[in-house]
Amino acid sequence: AQTVTQSQPEMSVQEAETVTLSCTYDTSESDYYLFWYKQPPSRQMILVIRQEAYKQQNATENRFSVNFQKAAKSFSLKISDSQLGDAAMYFCAYRTSPQAAGNKLTFGGGTRVLVKP
Amino acid sequence: NAGVTQTPKFQVLKTGQSMTLQCAQDMNHNSMYWYRQDPGMGLRLIYYSASEGTTDKGEVPNGYNVSRLNKREFSLRLESAAPSQTSVYFCASSPGWADTQYFGPGTRLTVL
Numbered sequence: 479a480q481t482v483t484q485s486q487p488e489m490s491v492q493e494a495e496t497v498t499l500s501c502t503y504d505t506s507e508s509d510y511y512l513f514w515y516k517q518p519p520s521r522q523m524i525l526v527i528r529q530e531a532y533k534q535q536n537a538t539e540n541r542f543s544v545n546f547q548k549a550a551k552s553f554s555l556k557i558s559d560s561q562l563g564d565a566a567m568y569f570c571a572y573r574t575s576p577q578a579a580g581n582k583l584t585f586g587g588g589t590r591v592l593v594k595p
Numbered sequence: 596n597a598g599v600t601q602t603p604k605f606q607v608l609k610t611g612q613s614m615t616l617q618c619a620q621d622m623n624h625n626s627m628y629w630y631r632q633d634p635g636m637g638l639r640l641i642y643y644s645a646s647e648g649t650t651d652k653g654e655v656p657n658g659y660n661v662s663r664l665n666k667r668e669f670s671l672r673l674e675s676a677a678p679s680q681t682s683v684y685f686c687a688s689s690p691g692w693a694d695t696q697y698f699g700p701g702t703r704l705t706v707l
Binding site: 482513515520521522523524525528569571582583585586587588 | 628630635636637638639640643653654683685687695696697698699700701703
C-alpha cells in the first residue's frame with residue numbers, strides 16, 4: 479500500500495517570502511500522480527497543483543511550483559511571494575495510475591502554513 | 596455552476612441513530628467519492644463510485660453504506676452511528692476514472 483508522509487506539522491513564513499513544504503511517498507509503481515491540496519479554514523479542499531510521474535518537468539501554477547524527485551520519492555511544494563490568503567493546511571496526495579484498480583487518493587497528514595504580515 | 600454540494604453542513608447524532616449525508620455535483624462527472632477527515636489527519640476514502648450504477652469500498656468502509664442514486668447524486672448512510680464516526684465528511688467528484696478530484700465543502704458530524 480502507498481503511504482504519504484509530510485514531516486512538517488507547521489511552517490511559518492513572512493508575507494512576500496518563500497516557503498517550501500516537504501512530502502515523501504512510498505510506492506512500487508512507476509506510473510502515478512501527485513497532488514497538493516489546500517484546505518483553508520472554510521474546510522474546502524482546493525486543488526493547488528498536480529504532477530504526473532511520467533513527466534520530468536516540474537509543474538508550476540503561478541506562485542506555486544513543485545520539486546519532483548522521482549528516484550527519491552520526494553514531492554515538495556514551493557510557495558513564492560507568500561500572501562495572507564495562502565494561510566491554510568496543505569495536503570500532499572498520491573493517486574495510483576489509471577490502469578490500477580480505483581482512482582484512490584492517499585493523503586499525507588498535512589502541514590499548516592502560517593503567514594505573518 | 597455550484598460544483599459539489601453537500602448537506603447538511605453540521606449534524607449532531609446520538610449513538611445508535613441513523614442518518615444520510617447527501618452529495619450532488621452539477622459538473623456531469625462520472626466518478627464520485629466519500630472521504631472522512633479526523634482531527635490532525637489527512638482524508639481517508641470510505642467508498643467510491645467509478646460510474647453510475649457501481650460502488651466500491653475504500654480504505655475505511657465499515658459502518659457505512661452508499662447509494663449512487665443517479666449520475667449527479669451519491670449519498671452516504673450511517674445505519675447506527677458510533678462516537679468513532681465523529682469526523683468531517685467530504686464528498687468529491689471527477690470527470691472520469693483517472694481525473695483530478697474536486698471536493699465539496701464538507702459535513703461536520705458529531706456522534707455523542
